[in-house]
Amino acid sequence: MTIAGVNVRRALQLLLAVVLLFGATSMIASQRADAAYPGGNEWIVFEDSADLWALRSDGTDLTQLTMTANFEADPAFSPDGTQIAFARDVAGSSAIYIADFVDGDTTTPSLGAATKISSGDIDGSPTW
Numbered sequence: 001m002t003i004a005g006v007n008v009r010r011a012l013q014l015l016l017a018v019v020l021l022f023g024a025t026s027m028i029a030s031q032r033a034d035a036a037y038p039g040g041n042e043w044i045v046f047e048d049s050a051d052l053w054a055l056r057s058d059g060t061d062l063t064q065l066t067m068t069a070n071f072e073a074d075p076a077f078s079p080d081g082t083q084i085a086f087a088r089d090v091a092g093s094s095a096i097y098i099a100d101f102v103d104g105d106t107t108t109p110s111l112g113a114a115t116k117i118s119s120g121d122i123d124g125s126p127t128w
Contacts, residue, residue: 041081041103047073052086054101054109063108074125077101084111085126096126 035046037057045054045065052065052072066072071089078085084101087094100112 036075036077036084041101043081043101043103043109045075045077045084045101047075047086052084052111061108063110065109065111076126076128078128085117085128086114087126088114088116 035044037044042057043054044057045052047053050071050073051067052075053062054065055062068088072086073089074087076085077083081103082101083098085096085098088097095116096118097114097116099114102110102112
């Protein structure tokens with residue numbers, strides 16, 4: 001249908017596309033991704049639903065690394081890719097922890113026992 005030389009159907013399609021694009025962009029922008037990628041070991045570690053997860057850089061082998069009642073976030077690989085520092089909130093008190101990252105070349109990746117390296121509340125994300 002055309003009104004005053006304007007294809008109404010096409011105009012509505014474009015309007016819908018703009019609305020959907022704006023909505024998707026807003027949703028993506030509001031969910032900041034906390035992820036770490038050392039580059040050398042082909043693993044990406046990220047936080048989702050208060051736990052740490054890992055997957056290969058090609059998107060395969062998704063593995064949950066932490067399954068605690070605590071909130072873990074802000075993972076950061078050590079420069080050599082063998083350890084991960086992350087923030088953990090226990091009963092409202094945040095601290096930085098470090099754990100060995102066991103690369104899963106032939107098995108699934110895992111984290112070693114986490115060691116607390118800071119005391120009291122922290123302000124910001126861990127970095128190496």
